[in-house]
Amino acid sequence: GQNIDQPTEMTATEGAIVQINCTYQTSGFNGLFWYQQHAGEAPTFLSYNVLDGLEEKGRFSSFLSRSKGYSYLLLKELQMKDSASYLCAVRGTSGTYKYIFGTGTRLKVLA
Amino acid sequence: GAGVSQSPSNKVTEKGKDVELRCDPISGHTALYWYRQSLGQGLEFLIYFQGNSAPDKSGLPSDRFSAERTGGSVSTLTIQRTQQEDSAVYLCASSRSGRETQYFGPGTRLLVL
Numbered sequence: 001g002q003n004i005d006q007p008t009e010m011t012a013t014e015g016a017i018v019q020i021n022c023t024y025q026t027s028g029f030n031g032l033f034w035y036q037q038h039a040g041e042a043p044t045f046l047s048y049n050v051l052d053g054l055e056e057k058g059r060f061s062s063f064l065s066r067s068k069g070y071s072y073l074l075l076k077e078l079q080m081k082d083s084a085s086y087l088c089a090v091r092g093t094s095g096t097y098k099y100i101f102g103t104g105t106r107l108k109v110l111a
Numbered sequence: 112g113a114g115v116s117q118s119p120s121n122k123v124t125e126k127g128k129d130v131e132l133r134c135d136p137i138s139g140h141t142a143l144y145w146y147r148q149s150l151g152q153g154l155e156f157l158i159y160f161q162g163n164s165a166p167d168k169s170g171l172p173s174d175r176f177s178a179e180r181t182g183g184s185v186s187t188l189t190i191q192r193t194q195q196e197d198s199a200v201y202l203c204a205s206s207r208s209g210r211e212t213q214y215f216g217p218g219t220r221l222l223v224l
Contacts, residue, residue, distance in 0.1 A: 100156070
């Protein structure tokens with residue numbers, strides 16, 4: 001079967017660093033994506049990993065280990081506007097490139 | 112257009128009625144996807160279009176659900192004889208090709224009474 005696991009909720013303080021983990025078991029792998037989704041809005045693209053290692057983009061970094069089926073999203077210098085759901089998605093290799101999504105991690109940033 | 116657009120943004124319907132949801136992808140994007148997001152659930156894949164054809168319809172939950180795409184652009188998702196369990200946010204995404212990042216529209220919030 002195909003499964004993507006991430007924590008349901010996390011809480012952190014403004015200015016802090018938070019790491020959101022994602023583990024996956026899928027029948028194929030053609031990249032892992034992180035999206036941010038504010039309540040009532042569309043998911044917006046944050047990062048993409050297809051090779052092992054760390055991808056850094058400003059305050060956000062994403063890491064991938066394909067052998068472990070593991071990724072994390074690292075958010076630094078947290079701001080109140082970072083309060084949102086963070087969705088981990090794996091793209092398959094079946095030829096349709098559809099994404100398999102986790103249920104998302106709801107992050108609350110406290111002042 | 113600048114981004115993916117969907118209409119209507121909200122739809123309330125009565126059980127048993129048919130509904131049509133529309134998606135306008137980013138200009139030039141050949142790949143188009145429909146997803147469903149129920150409360151507290153992850154995004155659930157419904158169907159994928161490459162151009163006007165749908166090589167993967169595996170996520171459509173029942174034969175009450177159908178979708179089409181015309182002119183390699185606009186897509187319509189139709190739900191016939193709606194049921195209360197169809198209530199969800201229906202999201203459309205497009206990408207330049209299947210290999211590239213998907214960009215999402217704002218979604219249509221469907222409520223079946």
